[in-house]
Amino acid sequence: MTNSETRRKWDAAAGLFDLVGAFGAERRWTPVKRRLFSGMEGRVLFVAVGTGLDIASFPPGSDITGIDISPKMLAKAEPRAANYPGTLSLHVMDVHEMSFPDASFDQVHTSCTFCSVPDPVGGLQALRRVLKPGGRLRMFEHTGSRIFPFNAMLNLMNPIARRLGPEINRDTVANVRAAGFEITCVTNIFLDVVKTIEATAPA
Numbered sequence: 001m002t003n004s005e006t007r008r009k010w011d012a013a014a015g016l017f018d019l020v021g022a023f024g025a026e027r028r029w030t031p032v033k034r035r036l037f038s039g040m041e042g043r044v045l046f047v048a049v050g051t052g053l054d055i056a057s058f059p060p061g062s063d064i065t066g067i068d069i070s071p072k073m074l075a076k077a078e079p080r081a082a083n084y085p086g087t088l089s090l091h092v093m094d095v096h097e098m099s100f101p102d103a104s105f106d107q108v109h110t111s112c113t114f115c116s117v118p119d120p121v122g123g124l125q126a127l128r129r130v131l132k133p134g135g136r137l138r139m140f141e142h143t144g145s146r147i148f149p150f151n152a153m154l155n156l157m158n159p160i161a162r163r164l165g166p167e168i169n170r171d172t173v174a175n176v177r178a179a180g181f182e183i184t185c186v187t188n189i190f191l192d193v194v195k196t197i198e199a200t201a202p203a
């Protein structure tokens, strides 16, 4: 999938995204996200902001730069960003082609992002470029499974899911490693499908 196809797909999803995401899933995972994001320190890059549902879980007073490839998703995030009690700037930007200089950020946070980025290893390598050496990557992601029958179900449903939104059978832990990060902690939240991944950019 090209980057412009990705933008079109997420622009099309923007209208209904909050309706689908804001209630069950978002309420269920909010405590986990709050804990993960509570470690925000220094200059933080957040990829990808989407409609800004995660903003309510950001700790107050942080210095956050948020990006997303979809202008329509970000337009929905604007009012949420305006109410954030800290510094939060939003930019329409593709993670594969970020305009930030090397080593701009102390931390990168993601939330259901690398199910959706078209070239996950390339996108993660781009995050390594903008992170300071020793900088932290903290991710809340859903992935494929190694447990039968969940792996079979996710593989079966993936062709439909990816047309409307995310891929649901990726091995994001392996992708983080392949991009050259050192993994420090993987915590399964629901089966081995919803997880947090913490990693460090090599010094």
Ligand SMILES: C[S@@+](CC[C@H](N)C(=O)[O-])C[C@H]1O[C@@H](n2cnc3c(N)ncnc32)[C@H](O)[C@@H]1O
Binding pocket: 006, 010, 021, 047, 048, 049, 050, 051, 052, 053, 054, 067, 068, 069, 070, 073, 093, 094, 095, 096, 110, 111, 112, 113, 116, 117, 118, 165, 166
């Ligand atoms: C499943 S949504 C998650 C949004 C938000 N983090 C949340 O959990 O509510 C995936 C997001 O990734 C964004 N995205 C996909 N490919 C991207 C890319 N190459 N660069 C930046 N953002 C991208 C989409 O526009 C979409 O907003």
